[in-house]
Amino acid sequence: MRLSKGFVAVAAAAAVVLGLTACTDSSAPAVDVETPADFAEGSTMARLADAGEITIGTKFDQPLFGLANPDGVPEGFDAEIGKLVAAKLGIEADKITWVETVSANREPFIQNGQVDLVIATYTINDDRKKVVSFAGPYYTAGQDLLVLDGNPEGIESADDLAGKKVCTVSGSTSEKNVAEYTTDILATDTYSNCLEPLRTGAVSAVTTDNVILAGLADQNEGEFEVVGETFTEEPYGIGLALDDTDFRMFVNDTLQDAEDDGTWDELWEKTAGKVLDTPTPPTIDRY
Ligand code: GLU
Numbered sequence: 001m002r003l004s005k006g007f008v009a010v011a012a013a014a015a016v017v018l019g020l021t022a023c024t025d026s027s028a029p030a031v032d033v034e035t036p037a038d039f040a041e042g043s044t045m046a047r048l049a050d051a052g053e054i055t056i057g058t059k060f061d062q063p064l065f066g067l068a069n070p071d072g073v074p075e076g077f078d079a080e081i082g083k084l085v086a087a088k089l090g091i092e093a094d095k096i097t098w099v100e101t102v103s104a105n106r107e108p109f110i111q112n113g114q115v116d117l118v119i120a121t122y123t124i125n126d127d128r129k130k131v132v133s134f135a136g137p138y139y140t141a142g143q144d145l146l147v148l149d150g151n152p153e154g155i156e157s158a159d160d161l162a163g164k165k166v167c168t169v170s171g172s173t174s175e176k177n178v179a180e181y182t183t184d185i186l187a188t189d190t191y192s193n194c195l196e197p198l199r200t201g202a203v204s205a206v207t208t209d210n211v212i213l214a215g216l217a218d219q220n221e222g223e224f225e226v227v228g229e230t231f232t233e234e235p236y237g238i239g240l241a242l243d244d245t246d247f248r249m250f251v252n253d254t255l256q257d258a259e260d261d262g263t264w265d266e267l268w269e270k271t272a273g274k275v276l277d278t279p280t281p282p283t284i285d286r287y
Pocket residue numbers: 103120121122123169171172173174208209212234
């Protein structure tokens with residue numbers, strides 16, 4: 001088929017417009033800020049809704065879940081979940097104060113009231129539940145291994161780690177779990193700090209949740225690969241003050257609504273879903 005010059009020009013213009021529309025859509029808020037409900041006096045929801053602002057701790061160096069953009073604002077699935085909760089309180093995304101939390105300071109930041117919520121690839125477990133409470137889970141990851149592209153040391157599972165040095169992060173479940181497989185552990189404060197030791201051969205593998213490793217592999221194309229043999233279950237929760245049950249139930253309701261009305265899928269697909277398949281969200285544990 002021969003196309004006239006005019007048609008090509010119109011089609012090209014249309015493509016530009018479509019491109020711009022797609023761009024606008026992906027950056028548009030996926031959740032509408034709601035008029036805050038009449039929250040019970042004295043509740044955390046009432047305090048935050050009245051203030052019109054909220055402070056949320058998240059990771060700043062984990063692509064797909066929480067990665068600071070050039071303006072210092074984190075982007076990813078965890079950041080979207082934070083905006084979702086804020087919106088239910090009537091709080092606009094630009095009224096969220098994002099605080100960088102690393103694995104080891106999540107509990108103290110909640111306990112000291114430095115943040116209202118932590119949404120940071122944060123595994124729910126019984127030890128942590130002694131000092132903070134968790135809404136969720138809103139996703140279930142599994143611990144895995146990251147190795148150099150081509151897997152030169154032939155590490156196929158955690159069982160192959162005996163006698164090998166592995167990098168992970170202090171205060172994480174990953175650090176605890178991997179100790180069953182090797183005693184030679186380099187513990188640092190963020191997973192991105194583990195990449196250089198892996199590149200130089202100072203360690204044979206990096207270990208943490210599969211989705212964090214997938215984000216790092218995607219960010220550094222051609223350098224690393226995820227082994228793909230998970231050896232734990234890591235249900236991600238939203239950390240909040242211990243025994244603030246009303247707030248925990250409110251966040252649980254918010255997550256449940258998002259799962260039921262398709263918002264969860266939408267938030268996943270515009271972030272982590274660019275690299276990972278869309279899973280069925282886990283059942284919320286209203287303990
Ligand atoms: N999900 C695990 C944890 O909460 C590992 C990932 C992380 O450190 O954020 O400890």
